[in-house]
Amino acid sequence: MRYENIKPDNTTLLMILRASSAVVSSCKIGELFHCQILKLGFGFDLFLQTGLLDFYSKVGDLGSAKLLFDEMSERDVVACNELFDRMGSLRNTVTWNTMISGYVQQKEFGRAISAFQLMQVEKMKPTVETMVSLLSACAHLGALDMGNWIHAYIRRKNIKSDVYLGNALVDMYCKCGCLESALDVFHGLSSKNVFCWSSIIVGLGMHGYGKEAIDAFVEMTKDGMKPDRVIFIGLLSGCSHSGLVSEGRHYFSQMLGVYGVQPGIEHYGCMVDLLGRYGFLAEALELIWSMPMTPNAVVWGSLLRACQIHKDTKLSEQVTKHLLELDPFDGGNYVFLSNIYASVNRWNDVETCRKVMADRGICKIPGCSSIEVGNVVHEFLAGDASHPQFIQITKFLDEVVKKLRRMGHKPDMEYVLHDINEEEKEASIRYHSEKIAVAFGLMSTPEGKSIRVVKNLRACGDCHSFMKLISKLFDRLIIVRDRNRFHHFRDGSCSCKDYW
Structure with a gap:
């Protein structure tokens, strides 16, 4: 092929690489082939990078495997697992940290937390970078219990905290619906950079505390910190979630002239919202x-x-x-x-x-809601009955609906997209994923414990009304993070004031 001056494509190279890794035991050949891949312009091809990682691991050249992994433009789950499995007894703190951060980059947050638990079994000491990655995983999952455990672990092991770890804690608590803890960490930071201010301003806005987000913004500017594009997104979003129209107009008009930040399409989107x-x-x-x-x-x-x-x-x-x-x-x-x-x-x-x-x-897109119970994140997908306790959950939910009906609650049928009779309409909205998640939380946690649910879509009006009544019926604080904002349901009302 080379003699005929035909340039191989990435598919051909991958086939040769896979065949070579099965029979070749010399790392020298792998290095030569790696050079050819780079010369041919396929150095950043994810499939070839993963194939090379497999080759180096199989011939025992773990140093080259680790170096390649660190240089990869994207790290998929296959690459993480390949490097980690091949390291065997040579796994060290750097390897663990690399794998955990790789999982987080690939949005495999559950795997990242599982890897940390295995890391504890092997008695490996995590670094600050490991903690930052884990807190990011907890933030995305809404796994507050695990986040609390990691925070306690940081204190217990005297892991030296810096501004980046502090910011990761603030971000985690905000995204897990625990704003009070986020503020405690934020105010306890000895130094704050623009990312810390951004996290707390965005967090306040997501929870519907628009005026408090503005107060934080003013305090930040008084401290001499210059706001960036992300901070203005958080500020304008907070105004939107709190109905602060005049304030939103004011800060949007001042972005360029006063603060030197050119409004981008995200800021226009916030104003339209x-x-x-x-x-x-x-x-x-x-x-x-x-x-x-x-x-x-x-x-x-x-x-x-x-x-x-x-x-x-x-x-x-x-x-x-x-x-x-x-x-x-x-x-x-x-x-x-x-x-x-x-x-x-x-x-x-x-x-x-x-x-x-x-x-x-x-x-x-099907509705998907998750809830953390006992450091385990349970996920409920609309129309999916695979959870081992699904039958018990739906029976419990049916009883709850009967109690609400006796209290005078009528489901809001406006959100049913079928022209069917009332009974069928009620059945179609009864088992929305967030209702199932909350029912599971009520069944599985002690009385009085707050329930936190993460939903991938905007909460519909019927579910919103349902949560308000449930919070009063069971005397629980129910916190729901949907794709737009946080809702804190307490004693029959919501923090969004029905404005979401």
Whole structure:
């Protein structure tokens, strides 16, 4: 092939590499082949990098394997496992840290925590970098119990804390719904960089404390810290979640002139969300058309959500056209439009949306909710009955629904996208994933213990009403993190003041 001056592609190289790793025992040949891969311009091909990692591991050249792993542009789970398994008795703190950080980068957060638990069994001492990666995993999972354990471990083992570890703790507590602990850690930091301020401002905004986010912003600027783009996203988002329209307008107008931060498309998206939520749909649309950049799907999506809240069917149809031009295969856009049609009983239009989705092979993203009980994260997927306690959970949930009905609660059928009878509608919304997760939490935790649930989608109105009543019925604090914000349900009311 080389004599004929034919350049091999990455698929050919991968086949040769796999064949060589099965029969060749010399690392010298592997190094020569590695050089050829680099010369041919495939040095950053993930599949070839993983194949080389496998080759070096099999011939026992773990030094080259580790070096290659560190240089990989992307680290997938296969690469992490390959390096880790081959290291065997040579595994050290650096290896463990590399693997844990690799899992986190690949969003395999559960694997990262499991790896840390194995690390404890092998009596390996973690580094600050290990702790930062683990806290990031806990933050994404909403695993507060594990996050608390790691924080206690840091104190117990006297692991030297720096500003990055402190920021990781603040971020973890914010994203796990424990704002009080986040503030305690934040105020206890001896020094704060822009990332620490960003974490606390974003956290306050996510929890609906817009005024407190503004106070933190003012305090930060008084300390001489210059805000960046991320901080303004958190600030404007906090204004949106708290209905602080005039404050949001004020800070948005000052971004460039006062703070020297050029508003980006994310900031325009926050303002569209803020104006739309409060009912200023025409102003939000005007802002979109005045943007110095082309509006993306996120910006149009914010306006579509506002149309759903305020039941503006005409504008929602216009917005959906723009969204479908940008991303015709995003099922969420069709679902939003269907929700709006269903709310005004336009069932033929709902059916049209469903038919278009079916014809194009577009699927609705299923609701998925998770809850941590006893340091184990349990995940519940809409329509999935695979959890070992699913039957007990649904029986418990059925009893809860009966109690709520006796209290006068009626399910909100507006969120059912089918023209069916009332009984069928009620059944279709009873087993939403967050309801199942909360029911499991009520069954599995002591009385009085707070329940924390993480949901991948925006909470629907019926589930929101359900959580308020459950918090009062069982006298529990229920914290739900959906894709937009945190909801703290206590004694029959929500921290969002029904504004989400």
